[in-house]
Amino acid sequence: MSERILSSKLYIGIWATLMCLTVITAAVSFIDLGPFNTVVALVIATVKASLVILFFMHVKYTHERMTKVVIVAAFFFLLLLLALSMADYTTRFLA
Amino acid sequence: MSDSPIAVEPHGPELHGPELHGPELRHHFADVEQQRDAASLGMWLFLATEIMFFGGMFCAYLVYRYWHFHEFAAGSRSLDIYLGTINTAVLICSSLTVALGVRAAQMGKQKLLVVYLLLTLVFGLAFLGIKGKEWYDKYKEHHIPGASFNADDIVKEYPQIPINQQSEQTYFSLYFAMTGLHALHMVIGVGLFSVIAYLAMKGRYNSHYYTPVENAGLYWHFVDIVWIYLFPLLYLIDRKPLK
Numbered sequence: 001m002s003e004r005i006l007s008s009k010l011y012i013g014i015w016a017t018l019m020c021l022t023v024i025t026a027a028v029s030f031i032d033l034g035p036f037n038t039v040v041a042l043v044i045a046t047v048k049a050s051l052v053i054l055f056f057m058h059v060k061y062t063h064e065r066m067t068k069v070v071i072v073a074a075f076f077f078l079l080l081l082l083a084l085s086m087a088d089y090t091t092r093f094l095a
Numbered sequence: 096m097s098d099s100p101i102a103v104e105p106h107g108p109e110l111h112g113p114e115l116h117g118p119e120l121r122h123h124f125a126d127v128e129q130q131r132d133a134a135s136l137g138m139w140l141f142l143a144t145e146i147m148f149f150g151g152m153f154c155a156y157l158v159y160r161y162w163h164f165h166e167f168a169a170g171s172r173s174l175d176i177y178l179g180t181i182n183t184a185v186l187i188c189s190s191l192t193v194a195l196g197v198r199a200a201q202m203g204k205q206k207l208l209v210v211y212l213l214l215t216l217v218f219g220l221a222f223l224g225i226k227g228k229e230w231y232d233k234y235k236e237h238h239i240p241g242a243s244f245n246a247d248d249i250v251k252e253y254p255q256i257p258i259n260q261q262s263e264q265t266y267f268s269l270y271f272a273m274t275g276l277h278a279l280h281m282v283i284g285v286g287l288f289s290v291i292a293y294l295a296m297k298g299r300y301n302s303h304y305y306t307p308v309e310n311a312g313l314y315w316h317f318v319d320i321v322w323i324y325l326f327p328l329l330y331l332i333d334r335k336p337l338k
Contacts, residue, residue, distance in 0.1 A: 005201045015191040019184060025327060026180045032335040041327035049320045056194045057316045064132040067139050074143035078150045082157060089158045 004061045014055045021048050119304035127303055138310040142317050149321055152276065156269050156328060163262035168333035169253050170246075170266035173238065175229055179330040182225045183322065189218030190319045193312045200309070203302035205295065212292035212308075215315070219285045226278055230271075239271065240264040255337045270329055277325060280318045287311045 025044040029037060054060040059071065124130040160167045196211030237245040246263040291311055294300070300308055 005198060008195060008198060011191060011194045011198070014194075015187060018187045018190075022180060022183045022187065022326075025331065026176060029176075029327075029331040029334040030336070037331075037333070037335060041331050045324050045327050048323045052190060052316050052320055052323070056190055057313055062132075062135070064136060067132075067136050070136065070139045070143055074139075074146045078146055078153075081147070081150050081154055085154050086157060086161070089161060 004058075006055070006058075006061070010055065014051050018048055018051060131306060131309070134306045134310060135313070138313050142313065145317060149276070152269070152273050153324070153328075156273065159265050159269060160332070163259070163265055165256050166258055166262040167266045169249050169256045169258050170238075170263055170270065171330060171332035172253065172334065173236075173249050174270075174330050175232065176330050176334065178225055178229050179326055182222055183326045185218050185222045185225065186319045186322050189215050189222070190316055192218065193315045197305070197309050197312045200295075200300050200305035201302060205298055205300065208300065208308070209292060209295050212288055212295055216285060216288050216292065219281055219288065223278060223281055223285070226274065226281075230274075233267070233271075238267050240268045253337065273325055273329065277318065277321055280321070284311075284315050284318055287314065 021044050025041055028040055028044075031037075033040060053071070059068065062068065120127055120130060124133065192211045192214040196208055196215065199205075199207040199211055233239055236248060237243050238249075244260075244264050244267070246258065246260050249263065250258050250260070288311060291307055295308070
């Protein structure tokens with residue numbers, strides 16, 4: 001992943017985007033969007049995390065496919081943990 | 096060389112040694128490129144275990160937030176959103192200096208690398224300082240779970256929100272557990288970067304060998320990502336104007 005040296009302009013661009021998204025997510029939380037406040041906050045957080053992973057952590061430019069498999073697997077199992085736990089806890093007292 | 100991972104023909108020690116490829120390449124790798132890919136894959140495997148480690152806490156958070164939403168919302172309102180936002184910005188700045196530091200290492204600019212590593216340490220310590228201030232405020236307000244926990248001030252401030260003090264403790268338990276575990280990772284990161292900054296000052300890293308810089312960088316970015324999620328989940332649960 002290293003033969004490619006990214007330009008410092010790209011890094012600063014990503015940094016500026018992350019800073020803007022931070023201000024936006026804090027500001028939007030004061031506006032009443034009903035149930036969508038949490039959705040917006042989590043979407044913004046996920047965009048920020050993706051930018052960090054793809055550019056700061058160089059995953060977009062790695063040619064080692066195994067690394068990408070490990071990352072996707074890690075998030076898949078995290079999702080499994082959260083989704084199946086919530087499927088249990090949110091339906092326990094329905095009857 | 097990465098398309099032929101097992102690469103080279105069998106060969107004896109006469110084809111190895113610092114004269115042929117520099118001291119940084121280990122015997123069992125075909126080239127520096129392959130060695131770096133292997134190191135980075137190993138680091139990502141470690142980060143995968145870290146994702147599951149924090150994942151357990153996020154899962155507990157989700158379940159309790161679902162059960163005690165009002166208390167979580169009120170507890171979230173009682174946090175200092177300005178310090179939280181500033182800390183998020185501080186961590187993003189530190190991630191930038193890490194990324195630029197790895198870039199400096201890739202280009203073999205040793206002095207620039209040291210500058211970026213030291214800047215990262217400054218941002219990391221600033222984050223911990225601000226976090227400490229927030230924790231101290233919570234200590235003064237008796238919001239630390241335990242015998243002296245008291246959320247009367249939150250109950251009084253938000254009469255519209257039905258608050259059970261026991262459940263309010265659950266929110267603050269998770270708040271301190273999650274930010275505490277994250278801060279522990281920050282402390283380890285600061286230690287890691289201190290050692291790497293020291294070694295970089297001694298000229299240990301060059302454009303052929305900077306694996307520790309890159310892997311410590313991956314760790315730092317990971318800790319940043321954890322905070323990117325902790326910030327909205329703890330500080331921004333419910334900030335809209337109350338009716």
